[in-house]
Amino acid sequence: MKNLTMLTAAILLTNCAILNKNSTEVDKASDVYKLSYIATSIGTSTALRQKPEWKDSFNLAYLSLDALINSRKITGILLREIISKLPVRELKSENAKIAIDNATMLFDLSVGDKINIEDNIYVMAASKGIRDGLKRALGY
Secondary structure (H helix, E strand, O other): OOOHHHHHHHHHHHHHHHHOOOHHHHHHHHHHHHHHHHHHHHHHHHHHOHHHHHHHHHHHHHHHHHHHOOOOOHHHHHHHHHHHHOOOHOOOOHHHHHHHHHHHHHHHOOOOOOOOOOHHHHHHHHHHHHHHHHHHOOOO
């Protein structure tokens, strides 16, 4: 799992628009989406393998995000609030910690302080990536 995550990181970072000064906002938003999607699908899948009883929490996060995205009412504050309610910090498995930490590191390395995530285009991109990552991990 760790090698797959690091391989994904290497591939994305070599072509990452966020790191390119000549990239457009649309290019950067696309990368934010992809990174959010990868981090969420890996993290959620790993968490649910260890704690299947958490599925309801992840379903609620998916439904909340989907409603906010469809109504175009998502903000950085609301996104963080939804994510903060997920129980992933309680994971005990070393594999789960590695997968989530690597996914988070991938996002931080590529996005980090290079863009203002509070800009609407980036909040929407991150929200859609997280929602779609949840959707994939939940099997919708």
